[in-house]
Structures are given as C-alpha cells and as structure tokens.
Amino acid sequence: MNLEDVFVTEGVPQFTFVRPPNFSQLLVDVRRAGMPVIVEGQSGTGKTTTVKQVLLEIYPDNVPKLLSPREPQDLPLIDEINISSGPNIFIIDDFHRLNDTSKRRIADLAKVIAERDDRSNLPKLVIIGINNVGSDLIQLVPDVAKRIGIHRIAPGTRDSITQLINAGCDHLNITISPIEEIVNESRGDYWLTQQICRTVCLSVGVDRTQENKRDITWNSSLVNQLVVEKLHHNYDPAVKEFCRGRRFRPTNDPYYKLLRAVSEQESSNVDLNELANSRPEIKGSINNVKDHRLKVLLEQKEMCSRLFYYDPETKGFAIEDPALFYYLRNLDWDSLRQRCGFRNAEEDYEFDIAISFAGENRDFANFLVDSLKNLDISVFYDRHYEDNYLGGPWSKYFQEIFAQRSRLVVALLDQYHKEKLWPTFERDCFALRIPNGEVIPVFLDDTLFPGIPMDLVSIKYQFNGNLEEEKNSIMQNVVLRIVSKLDSI
Structure with a gap:
C-alpha cells in the first residue's frame, strides 16, 4: 500500500x-x-x-x-x-x-x-x-x-488515537516509537494524527508498505518543523492578523506576547488573569488587552474569531483547534515577530497612554480616550479603572502608572492642572520622563509650568469648551498627533 x-x-x-x-x-x-x-x-x-x-x-x-x-x-x-x-x-x-x-x-x-x-x-x-x-x-x-x-463528535481518546496509529503501522509493516509522543502532540485530533504519522514516515523515507518489518524512531524537532510548514498557509494569515492587532504599530505587540505565552502553556484554555500573574515580564501586555481590546479585536476580525475564543467576563482565552495549538507550540516566534514588523524592545507596558488632566477638562479627556481606544490604543483613564483599585491608595497606583506602566503620558495642561492637588501630584510622578521625550504636553492655555520648558515641542490647542463643535479639530490637531508619536517610537 x-x-x-x-x-x-x-x-x-x-x-x-x-x-x-x-x-x-x-x-x-x-x-x-x-x-x-x-x-x-x-x-x-x-x-x-x-x-x-x-x-x-x-x-x-x-x-x-x-x-x-x-x-x-x-x-x-x-x-x-x-x-x-x-x-x-x-x-x-x-x-x-x-x-x-x-x-x-x-x-x-x-x-x-x-x-x-x-x-x-x-x-x-x-x-x-x-x-x-x-x-x-x-x-x-x-x-x-x-x-x-x-x-x-468528540476529540479522540488516547485509546482511539493509538488505535489509528497502530492500524496504519500494521498496513505499512512498521512500528513507530515513541508512539506516546504522537498521541500527546495530536491532542485527540484525528487529522493531525494522520499528518504527523505521514510526516514521520516521509522523514525516514517510508512511502509504502515495507517488505520487511521496520522500526522507525523519529526526530520530533524535524517532524514538528515539517508539519508546521505544512500548516503554515492554513494558519499564518490569521495568526499574523491577531498579533498585529486592530491597527498595526511597530510597538503594538501585546497580542503577539499574549499568544506566544498561551502557546507555551500545557493547556489551550487559559485564564488570562492567572497567565498575567505567572508571567511578570509580560504582565503589562496581557493586562493591556484583556479588559477591552482583545474582545473588540475578535469582534472586528472574523479571520481571528474563527480560531480564537475569548470570554471578557471570565478572562478565559481558548484555542479549540488542536492543529492550531500544535502549530503555535512549534512555531518560530522570533521569525513571526519579524514578519509582523515589530521592533525589538525589552520594555513591557500596561498602557500605551496615561492621561493626566484636571476635572474641569474631563469632557475633553473623555473624547481623547474614546478616540484613542477606537484606534486600538490602550489608555489609562481613572474612571475606567476605579473598580480595579478599590481599597487601595490612588497615590501608589498613580505613581506606578505615570512613572513606569505607561509608554507615554499625555498631560492636558492649563491653570486648573497647575492649581489642583491631584494633577500636581501626577506631574511630580512623570516629571523625570519629560527630558526623555516620554511626555506629550497639550497646552490648553498659556499657563507656565516649572520643569516643562516653554521650548519643549508640544501641542497647543485653545479649547473653547464646546466639544461637539470641536471634535473634528481635536481629532486632527491632538489625537492624530499623539498617534503619530506612538507610531514613531
């Protein structure tokens, strides 16, 4: 045969x-x-x-x-x-x-x-x-x-997958060892079992029934690589689409980090809260997308929603196709990162933007936040995260967010920001980042601020207080300039 x-x-x-x-x-x-x-x-x-x-x-x-x-x-x-x-x-x-x-x-x-x-x-x-x-x-x-x-139709059991492999071996007059590794890799997927067994045989030159009984010991690294190449065209477009997010930026890689971390788990069903806590080096990236962005990504990209499932209530992320999970577990992730166009960076941020403002400018700030979120940018905005920090001191969290956990700070500066207690505290938190170009000042009036040089390249926008009339102008002169800065990092 x-x-x-x-x-x-x-x-x-x-x-x-x-x-x-x-x-x-x-x-x-x-x-x-x-x-x-x-x-x-x-x-x-x-x-x-x-x-x-x-x-x-x-x-x-x-x-x-x-x-x-x-x-x-x-x-x-x-x-x-x-x-x-x-x-x-x-x-x-x-x-x-x-x-x-x-x-x-x-x-x-x-x-x-x-x-x-x-x-x-x-x-x-x-x-x-x-x-x-x-x-x-x-x-x-x-x-x-x-x-x-x-x-x-349920996935195959260990016994049924073993039965499939042994039946094929009998017809080809061969034995394959270790057979247990194929059973484990297939995760009950009959098609994947057939594909791995076929690749194992081809890797040692077996293409038909052997005249004499032949024992095959297979090289798992080689076979896994060959099967991944076979699966590449099935899954690569959707995997890249997922990793690049709703709007590609060279630094917008939290989806990539999340998926790579999932591929390193034993189970294809993962609690993202538990995953974030177990991986402190990418905790920021996972938290960056798990509350809102991941849900929206899957709602808007059908190619991704067919392969990945996410419950934003339980924070459960699942890959139900065993062949896809096999593909991800054996993928060259560094090569994928390059093909996605991401820059190499050691930093891991929970927020792309942290926005600092006085309460008098909340409507302006709210419009900025919604506009940036629509462009797949994560923003720390106090109202959205109050429940997360109940029972804890704002001062501690603000210190971490404005000094470390955000890629950039956008500060809406005017007389209110200078006079109010909390905005002043926030300025103290991000002051050391100003010389590094990590703070984008948006001057809403001509108020002077110690520590923020007047010749610092900034956004100057005279807001007349009528948000509905100025939405297009704010989008062009403030929002898109912030996005441009993120794109250039």
Whole structure:
C-alpha cells in the first residue's frame, strides 16, 4: 500500500478510520427519512470524515455530494434547497460559515420538515459545523430542538488515537516509537494524527508498505518543523492578523506576547488573569488587552474569531483547534515577530497612554480616550479603572502608572492642572520622563509650568469648551498627533 492511502489527510481514510462512540446513533439518524441532523464538534475531530463514512455505508453506490460555503459554486445550490426539493439528501458542511440570512432560512426549513408526520417526499438535511452549531441553530428556531438529531463528535481518546496509529503501522509493516509522543502532540485530533504519522514516515523515507518489518524512531524537532510548514498557509494569515492587532504599530505587540505565552502553556484554555500573574515580564501586555481590546479585536476580525475564543467576563482565552495549538507550540516566534514588523524592545507596558488632566477638562479627556481606544490604543483613564483599585491608595497606583506602566503620558495642561492637588501630584510622578521625550504636553492655555520648558515641542490647542463643535479639530490637531508619536517610537 502507498503511504498516502494509509495515513490520509484528504478524504475518508479507508484503513485508519476510527469510529467515534456515537457512530451508530448518527448512522441511524442520517438513514431516517426526512429527519434533520446536526453534527457538531471542534475542528479536527473528524466530523466531516465521520459523516462521509456514514454516507458511504448508507449509499455505497451513490454517495451524496457535500455542499460547503467555502466553495462558491455550492452557494447557489444551498440557496435553492427548499421544501419542494424532493426526497433528496443535502449535506451542508461548514454551516457556521453561512451568512445569518442563509442560516435562518435553513433553520426554518429544518423546523418545517421536522414538524411533518409524513416526511417521505421531503428533503433530508444534514448540517455539519463547529462547536455549538446545534444550540446556535436552536436559538434561531427554539421549538425545533426535540425534532432533530444533534450529534457531537468528540476529540479522540488516547485509546482511539493509538488505535489509528497502530492500524496504519500494521498496513505499512512498521512500528513507530515513541508512539506516546504522537498521541500527546495530536491532542485527540484525528487529522493531525494522520499528518504527523505521514510526516514521520516521509522523514525516514517510508512511502509504502515495507517488505520487511521496520522500526522507525523519529526526530520530533524535524517532524514538528515539517508539519508546521505544512500548516503554515492554513494558519499564518490569521495568526499574523491577531498579533498585529486592530491597527498595526511597530510597538503594538501585546497580542503577539499574549499568544506566544498561551502557546507555551500545557493547556489551550487559559485564564488570562492567572497567565498575567505567572508571567511578570509580560504582565503589562496581557493586562493591556484583556479588559477591552482583545474582545473588540475578535469582534472586528472574523479571520481571528474563527480560531480564537475569548470570554471578557471570565478572562478565559481558548484555542479549540488542536492543529492550531500544535502549530503555535512549534512555531518560530522570533521569525513571526519579524514578519509582523515589530521592533525589538525589552520594555513591557500596561498602557500605551496615561492621561493626566484636571476635572474641569474631563469632557475633553473623555473624547481623547474614546478616540484613542477606537484606534486600538490602550489608555489609562481613572474612571475606567476605579473598580480595579478599590481599597487601595490612588497615590501608589498613580505613581506606578505615570512613572513606569505607561509608554507615554499625555498631560492636558492649563491653570486648573497647575492649581489642583491631584494633577500636581501626577506631574511630580512623570516629571523625570519629560527630558526623555516620554511626555506629550497639550497646552490648553498659556499657563507656565516649572520643569516643562516653554521650548519643549508640544501641542497647543485653545479649547473653547464646546466639544461637539470641536471634535473634528481635536481629532486632527491632538489625537492624530499623539498617534503619530506612538507610531514613531
């Protein structure tokens, strides 16, 4: 036998297919006329492969075609499915990739079919999608739940992954050791197991069944590198998109640091609070994004949201695709950093900007904060962090934030800033940073400040007090100049 027919990475494995425990239940529901069926599970669990095997056993002479939103030519065919489509079977793969309108239409159709007593002349729907596609569809049409078959394909167990490897080895007349390392690396992903085993064989020149029994000891570093190269085109665009954030800046690398730290964990499900506390050298970067920025990134970048999950309430970050986690664990992160265009820097900041102002200018400050956040810039703004510091002294936190934990300080300077107690304290905190160019003074009037030279390059903006009238002017003359400074660091 040829290697590619044994360890299969495209199509249905003939010799190394491992039936999931609920295979028979799924087969019965797919065979049942008209009953809509949903097959869900995380990437790599073999959902599509299992459905194909079920179809092969039910329709050995005429296996129905799978339709997928990934294929442009399939979209019109999916749109044409309706109650009058006759007793044909329609398998919709990657259901989660359909637009909301198409999802609801298919969900409504499933409901109509499920409610009929006589379904002999109605279309049969089999829907395949990632985790929770069944519950998501039920949310679209709540009363359909009891009338459809929902089957979750779970990741492979250690026994089933071992069974797959041993079956392939038997057909190729080889043994692979250590087999346990492949089991651990695959994390229950059948496709990844097939890919690693295939790469192991190729790395030692085995491309077909051996005449004499052959024992293979594999070089994990070499094999991991080869598999990562194979996975590169699948994951690199989304990984780079994630690492570069919503708006690229050469110093805007907290997403990169977070993802690299996650890749170094034993589990692909991570509590970001715990991760930040366990990694003091990048604690600032993790805190920089975990409260707001990470949620917005995944909301705005669909490419990233398909691969990464984040719950801003629990601070739980998850990579559900074992092949992606394998890719990240074995990735050359220094090379990725260069390809992202980040500068090398030892400093780690919790905030890009800390804003110092007097209470009389809060509306102005609030507009700056919102504008900078919309440009994916993290800002320390007292109102947003009061709950974090309840029970502690502001003086201690302000000292740390304005002196150390922010990349730059933006100070809204006027007579109020000079006269008020807290703004004066903040100036004392960031005074030593002024000669280093780490403070951006925004003069709102002509008040003189000891320690801030008049010839210091600064922003001068005469605010008339009407924020609505001046928003465009503030954006052009203040916000974008601050952003330009960040870009140049």
